[in-house]
Amino acid sequence: MRRRDNGMEVLLFLVVLVLYFIVVGDAVHPGCECIVYSATYGKEKGTFKSPDFPKPYAPNIDCLLYTFIGSSDEIIEVTFSEFDIRKTTLDCVRGDYMKIFTHLEGGEVNEYTPWTALLCGGLTDIPNVLYSSGSGLVLEFHSGARTSNSTGFAGTFRFIDKRLFRTDGQKLTSTMCDYQFSSSDYTPNYGKFYSPRYPSSYPKNIRCSYRFRSRTKERIRIVFEEVTLEKGDLSCLNRADLIRIFDGKSSSDPSINVLCNEGTEREILSTGSDLFIEFIANSEWPGQGFKATFQFQPIDDNTIDTDKKDSTDFYSLR
Missing domain, CATH: 2.60.120.290 (Spermadhesin, CUB domain)
Structure with a gap:
């Protein structure tokens, strides 16, 4: 009986873990998959990366959200160490692109939430460091139908006491x-x-x-x-x-x-x-x-x- 209880505890833990880090559906943004980062677990910085990085990312990624959530007295710093998203238009409005939301009080966005900028191209085409103005910051990644040799992106994040500013x-x-x-x-x-x-x-x-x-x-x-x-x-x-x-x-x-x-x-x-x-x-x-x-x-x-x-x-x- 004890072994069965332990098995149920492990199963429950895994279910909670999946719900915490990967949210699919209407919880944050309809039709988007969401990866949540809310802690660095004792380290100065945490890391994030695009799917399969450093291999090329897959086509037809409809909407993948990287959601960073700090406490009410924190802001978020996101630093890109690598960035390679295929640029098909100068304004990055079609094809492969990243939409960024830096002015959020939490981690929730929807199709009506105003975004700050669209990013595509290489590391020299974008601001290497992003800061939130509130306790939330979201990166929304899309890839088009064409297969690309672009490798995507990787970076670090950390939470900063906003009282410093x-x-x-x-x-x-x-x-x-x-x-x-x-x-x-x-x-x-x-x-x-x-x-x-x-x-x-x-x-x-x-x-x-x-x-x-x-x-x-x-x-x-x-x-x-x-x-x-x-x-x-x-x-x-x-x-x-x-x-x-x-x-x-x-x-x-x-x-x-x-x-x-x-x-x-x-x-x-x-x-x-x-x-x-x-x-x-x-x-x-x-x-x-x-x-x-x-x-x-x-x-x-x-x-x-x-x-x-x-x-x-x-x-x-x-």
Whole structure:
């Protein structure tokens, strides 16, 4: 009798395991097979790959979902180490392609869920690293009727504490992304701020403001550590996504810098006790955005050599 009980326990465990990792039917997306990743089992990263990788994948894969689900205080990072999906059209809308969903609060998608991008081609054609903005991220893989020699994809994933990307300012009520930062005896004189959803892509059609106010004998120092906006030409004149910096309290004050391209280590220093930053995004395909640090700096310290970065609390943030 004990051996029979053990057999039933093993059978029940296998059934639960199959239901957990492979879900077919209407549970997530009608007609799709779904592989769920919700843990790395003590390792820093987990792995995933396309069917039969590194051998060529089969034709007529109608819908295969790779679903990554973290806890409510986590976001997901997916890194492709290999990517080879046959490109039949420039926009990847037919044939073999991967549809990605990065803005999910959970792992559920259906035919009405808005997707972030379509991917196909080689590793140089895609963003190597994807980030979710919420606790879920889904990759939806399709292959067409033609047999291909393409090998598919492989990569790693990990779960990251989303509090690492929390803006250290006061969010203004009834706004999506407006913040104010004030220097006082009760607040730190340095911190971080980010574009919405960073490190995932920012939303379309947004306007965010970041207002900094220091005390009388202080100035504001900003360092944009990374800026990745909509790709385009080098000029900022006709760009849909811009970061504008104003030397004062609002956008009516003098503009002292405009950022629109990819870059790192852009430093801004106010001339007075106020600084206003405006982030405008109207592009069809948003970028990752920006991460930046701020410091309320005594005026006497403005003569310090800015190349000596290892002696201040400001640069210890990096």
